[in-house]
Amino acid sequence: MPLDYWRNIEGAYPYQTAKTIEDDSEHNPLNLLSLEKELIAIRRHLHQYPELSKEEFETTDFIAKCLGEKGIPIRPTSLKTGVFADIAGESEGPAIALRADIDALPIEEKTGLPYASKKKGIMHACGHDFHTAALLGAAFLLKENQDSLKGKVRLLFQPAEESGAGAAKVIADGQLDGIEAVIGLHNKPDIPVGAVGLKTGPLMAAVDRFKVAIQGKGAHAALPHNGFDPIVGASQLIVALQTIVSRNVNPLKSAIVTVAKIEGGSTWNVIPDTAVIEGTVRTFDSEVREQVKQRFLSVAEQISSAFSLKANVKWISGPPPLCNDTAITEIAKAAAHKAQLQVISPDPSTAGEDFAYYLEHIPGSFAFFGTGGDHDWHHPAFTIDETAIIKASYFLYESARRLLG
Structure with a gap:
């Protein structure tokens, strides 16, 4: 039975789409509409309480609480901030990772949103609240279908991306040990909602x-x-x-x-x-x-x-060039098609991203995820279209499933 995957939440958004996604019969039905509401609430909470690199203490506690409520066990870490967790299936298989960054920027918000930042001079002006909510959504979907997973998915809620040091510290902490591939994404305001940019080779500088x-x-x-x-x-x-x-x-x-x-x-x-x-x-x-x-x-x-x-x-x-692996990117493209996303070939960005450190150790792919918007990253009026959150969650979930085989 088709799910009303792209439906708006109670008319809260200025447009509607009518695409649906079929349940895969070998997996549990996914109540995406209910999940979408939950993830938007999560994202808005994170947006109101942003924290700078290496200071994400409240954010860390909140993520751990969200995972704990779903019965997802947290991995030990020596890092003061950041959350790491595993979801393992009953069948043997590879170990792969999904990553989101969790820190904010020293920018005074000027969006006028009712859920704008409550912390003066600090704002999620790069959309890491979107990334975190999307990965939590993927985690919830994976947990619901844990029995069908053939291997293990590690969740990396990484601190300190904006300072450029977070990924290297995650690696040094051993969170990438035993992991064979990694997927990440970044919102892109100039890509429309419903599209995802995926390309092999250099994507970020x-x-x-x-x-x-x-x-x-x-x-x-x-x-x-x-x-x-x-x-x-x-x-x-x-x-x-x-x-x-x-x-x-x-x-x-x-x-x-x-x-x-x-x-x-x-x-x-x-x-x-x-x-x-x-x-x-x-x-x-x-x-x-x-x-x-x-x-x-x-x-x-x-x-x-x-x-x-x-x-x-x-x-x-700082971070090295971010270069996507060909085979992993093709798997991500297949996941995007399953999620009924339009796959485009994005122009490389001269911005940097410390996800590149992971790709020096293991193969992976990093996607530009369409969120629409009038302002680019690090602008005080930056925001995202929240209808993209559930799409990103399903994309990450489906990418993980396909990487596990």
């Missing part, structure tokens, strides 16, 4: 950060010959760094070098001792990533030397 302190010798602005001007040196360096992409990186590949901050001086008539520039490098290829770094260090040294200055470069490596 490696993220590196730099800070260059250019040391000179201060002097009176009227007597520049008595000093070595770091302002002039920093200006030349900013221009020279742009040639790395235009003249060193293969035009058939891509890279971004952005200087986003410059500091130097304290008044109009004094040449300072030091000027500082900061910015980011984004790449999709590990070789290009290393090439850009080495060229950056060389340019910084040589430009500063030409002006009798010294450049002290601090290079902060």
